Amino acid sequence: MINRTIFLVGPMGAGKSTIGKMLAAELQLPFADSDKVLEERTGADIPWIFDVEGEEGFRRRESDVLRDLCTGPVRVVATGGGIVLAAENRRLLRKHGLVVYLQASIEQLLERTSKNANRPLLQVPDPRARIIELVRERDPLYREVADIVCDTDDCTPRQAAHRVAVQLASEDSPPG
Ligand SMILES: Nc1ncnc2c1ncn2[C@@H]1O[C@H](COP(=O)(O)OP(=O)(O)OP(=O)(O)O)[C@@H](O)[C@H]1O
Ligand SMILES: O=C(O)C1=C[C@@H](O)[C@@H](O)[C@H](O)C1
Numbered sequence: 001m002i003n004r005t006i007f008l009v010g011p012m013g014a015g016k017s018t019i020g021k022m023l024a025a026e027l028q029l030p031f032a033d034s035d036k037v038l039e040e041r042t043g044a045d046i047p048w049i050f051d052v053e054g055e056e057g058f059r060r061r062e063s064d065v066l067r068d069l070c071t072g073p074v075r076v077v078a079t080g081g082g083i084v085l086a087a088e089n090r091r092l093l094r095k096h097g098l099v100v101y102l103q104a105s106i107e108q109l110l111e112r113t114s115k116n117a118n119r120p121l122l123q124v125p126d127p128r129a130r131i132i133e134l135v136r137e138r139d140p141l142y143r144e145v146a147d148i149v150c151d152t153d154d155c156t157p158r159q160a161a162h163r164v165a166v167q168l169a170s171e172d173s174p175p176g
């Protein structure tokens, strides 16, 4: 029995939103995507928020959303790739959730994020270099909060969701 909210963390393109939805369906839990909640609340999309309020404004809104998602029903939450940057967010994730770090290789991250332009941090001349830099900076932070680490390189989103469900079941069962 899952009795804590499951937070998926990891870099852009790791599959948090895609796998999160499938995991929620498999576990029969509600699903929320912190980026989507933030956009709905703001009434604007992420590129607009970055343009008008800067990354700082976006991060403030993101922390507000996370605080709210820590209360309420147990569910599966896909977070934004930068959720772990704030120490307070990391504290909340650890205190209120079971945290799953979804990993993928630089090549996969690059390929999966190349299909649309809705990620302001990747709208740079050299997205590969930016992804490498973000992963280097954030990997220790994802690890700091993670209860489970799952690689998504060699499987479909559905297989990844199932793997996470299996890992969560063993994480959740009492020792012995
Ligand atoms: N394991 C996988 N194998 C193949 N494609 C995948 C896999 N996981 C995700 N994808 C594809 O990669 C793209 C990006 O995935 P998704 O939006 O779920 O990433 P994300 O981690 O939520 O990123 P962000 O932090 O930007 O919200 C989607 O088109 C999705 O179908
Ligand atoms: O990695 C990041 O900092 C981000 C990831 C996305 O999920 C969005 O939260 C936004 O584009 C920023």
Ligand SMILES: [Mg+2]
Binding pocket: 016, 017, 018, 033, 035, 078, 079, 080
């Ligand atoms: Mg997402």
